[in-house]
Amino acid sequence: MTDFARGERRQLADLLHHVGPELATVCAGWTTRDLAAHLVVRERRPDAMIGSVIPPLAGHGEHVRLAKLSQPYPELIRQLRTPPWWSPISNPLTDALTNTVEFFIHHEDVRRATPGYAPRDLHPDEQQAIWRTTRLTARLVLRKIGFPVLVEAAGFGTLRLGDGEPRATLTGDPGELALFVSGRQRVAEVDVTGDPAAVAKLTTAQIGM
Known part of the structure; x- marks a missing residue:
């Protein structure tokens, strides 16, 4: 079976590298740097993502994401390209289920923030x-x-x-x-x-x- 999650990850990382860290995205208030930091935290800091399902802990997740923003942008993209094997959402057993749509949507968050985009012809x-x-x-x-x-x-x-x-x-x-x-x-x-x-x-x- 084709690994669409890996394909979307690779294309998003390439696009983030191409457009740089300061491009506005479809995610209101987020630049490409913010988006890259979110994705890295999502798969490398499970503790930070608990806030997405337990609202009182949301502040911890945002604190971790903001701290991640201080890393050099090329390093964020490197981490995005190479997810850890132990990640609960990016290991070989869960990657396709948890990341195909996630990376498709965030890929489009970058693409569709620029006027003149066209929907992709997906397989x-x-x-x-x-x-x-x-x-x-x-x-x-x-x-x-x-x-x-x-x-x-x-x-x-x-x-x-x-x-x-x-x-x-x-x-x-x-x-x-x-x-x-x-x-x-x-x-x-x-x-x-x-x-x-x-x-x-x-x-x-x-x-x-």
Whole structure:
């Protein structure tokens, strides 16, 4: 099976090296240096990432990330390219599951921060891998919307969330849907149709993990 997580990691590291440390990204308030530091901390400091699931500990994670910013930018990229074998999220058993979509999204965070970008033509197998994870993410984040939603990934499957007739439908490629449900609605090329109020809420809501 093609290792899409490694491919996205390599392409993101190459792009970060090319654009330098000060480029703004789709992640509000984060430059490419901030993004690189986040990714390095994510897989090398499990203690810092606990705050993403235990909010009272979020301050510790941000403290660790800010400390990591003091490292030279080339060193951050080197660490990003060479994850430790012991990382709970980047070892050979978990890498594909935990990193394929993570690195795809952050790759696009850099690409789509620059005007004139174009969506990549992803291999169908990578789209399928992204869709498997996006289905799970959509179940978690869209249930908070408060009304039934239909998610359609043309050629890959559909997902119906909530009881009753959907008030809104999201249609797009798996990669675009992954960006949408991660809270990047403004750069995701997804068609949102249905009840106008539901469409407005979906496109502006603070969603994502």
